[in-house]
Structures are given as C-alpha cells and as structure tokens.
Amino acid sequence: MLTFTLKRLGSGVLLLAVISAIAYALLFASGTNIARNILGETATEEQVLLKQQELGLDRPLWEQYGDWVTSAITGDLGRSWFGAETVAGAVASRLPVTLTLIVAAILLTALLATALGVTAAVKRGWVDRTLQVSAVVGDAIPGFVLAIALVFVFALQLRLLPAISTIAPGAGAQAWITSLSLPIIAIVVNAVTSSAQQIRSAVIAQYERDFVRTLRSRGLGEREILLKHVLRGASPAGLTVLSLQFIGMLGGVVIIERIFAIPGIGNLAVTATQVGDVPIVMGVVLYTVVIVVIVNLLVDLLNGWLNPKVRVA
Secondary structure (H helix, E strand, O other): OHHHHHHHHHHHHHHHHHHHHHHHHHHHHOOOOHHHHHHOOOOOHHHHHHHHHHHOOOOOHHHHHHHHHHHHHOOOOOEOOOOOOEHHHHHHHHHHHHHHHHHHHHHHHHHHHHHHHHHHHHHOHHHHHHHHHHHHHHHHOOHHHHHHHHHHHHHHHOOOOOOOOOOOOOOOHHHHHHHHHHHHHHHHHHHHHHHHHHHHHHHHHHHOOHHHHHHHHOOOOHHHHHHHHHHHHHHHHHHHHHHHHHHHHHHHHHHHHHHHOOOOHHHHHHHHHHHOOHHHHHHHHHHHHHHHHHHHHHHHHHHHHHOHHHHHO
16 A cells, blocks of 8 residues: 555656646747746836846746756745735635635535436436436536526525625635635535546446345345445446546636635636736645645555555556
C-alpha cells in the first residue's frame, strides 16, 4: 500500500508541475499588457516600462516561472498585482465558500445517484427506462441554463430565495443556506442523472457475475446479496464516477458562481484572469490542482482497500 500511495503522490506532483507551467504560459499568450492594465490608460510609456521591470515582466518567461515555482515551494505565493491582498489570503477567504458549495452538491449527488442507480438496477422495467431517458436529458441541459431558470422561478417569481449571494464576512448560517440553495440544486440536477446511470451499470455488471448465482444457490436473500456483496463490488466504479463529478464541479462552478455572484475562487479566478493578475490566477490554479490530487488520492486509496487488485496497477 505504501508503494501504491507513493506512486499516486508522484503522479500528483507531476500533474501539478505540468498544469502550473501550462497555465503560466497561457496567461501571457494573449499578449495583454499587464503593466498597462495596472497603471491605467493615462500612464506614460516610461511608467509602463518601469512597472514591467518592477514586476519582472521584461525577463524571459521561463525565468519568471522559475521564480514563481521557487517562491511557491517555500509557501510564498506573493501578492496581487492589483492590490495589497496576499494571494494566500485572497484564496483562503474564498475557498470555504466554493468547497461548501461543491461538497454539499457532491454529497447530495452521491445519495440521490446511489439510490436511483441501485433502484433502477434492481427493479429494471419502467424505472430503468425513466433513468436512462433522464440521464440523456440531464446531460443535454447546460448547468447555467438550469441555474438561470431556477433564478427566474424561485427568486424572481416566487421570491423564496435570493437571486444573488448575500454571503459576506461574518454572515450567519441563514445567509449561507439561502445563498447556496439554488446553486446546489442547479449543480445536483445536472450531475445526479448521469452519475446514477453509471452506478446502475456497475450494479448490473455485478449482478451478472457468477458469484451472485453462487450466493443465491446457497440460500442468501436478495437484500443481503445486494448490501454485502453487490454494492461492495460496484463501489469502486461509483467512487470513480463521483470523483470525476467532483473535479468537474470544481471547474464548472466558475459559471455558477458568476451567475449567483458567489464570492468563491471561481469568481476570483475569472476577475483575475480578465485583468492579468498572474499571482492570483496561479494561486487559484495551485490550490485547485492540490484539491484534485487529494481527492484522486483518497479515491485511489479507497478503491485499493475495496479491491486489492488495484494496488498493483
């Protein structure tokens, strides 16, 4: 298990290095004059050149990236180029909002998808057909379209929930619950049907294996077979699907946060990218990739515990 864990950590570090390098290069690919954005249109060319030298933007890109990596390894992610806020502080103040949104959504998705997927696999018939049709429809409807529809119905028409977030420093639990309810519903509805479809397929595959017929021949009840054997065998596939959903939500939450004006890292990343605030964008990339690596590692460890054959992969 130790070798298995070290391999996964090594691949995570490699992923972090590759994605951070690509992200850093893409930030300068558009040719945006970052110094001009910082100083404004009224700044002279001399002032712009001095600002570029101050930020090190006149140096080769690989040198700039090397300096960022060196500082990041020591825990120094720098400060925003457009304010006095530190990168660590900016991300830390917004990360809890995004993680609360995604964790709540993935937990609801896991519960609903497991219930629907297992029910469809066991009952079959019209329940199974309904799930398959719902999965197609759910995949076809973009999350932002569903989010806008929810805002129109529940915020503008019924006035049950706020159209935009009221989460602020010191806000109470009520503000968090009311502000995140519609975004969570939008994410869950978009994710649960496809996840349930995958879980349904994994459960059916387990039912078709020889050991299930052997257990039935020994007189075990269907409930015991399902809960003690089939679900355990199908759980690695289910965990993998949910981990992919989590990663997808981490990227897709950017649009949801923009629609509902949620002060999360998605909103922060979009705003920083628009003006070329490289330290902030790279900080968001770093934290996001670390979260992805941790989630993948936990899923791999759980899969390795459930299925020892995975450990030798």
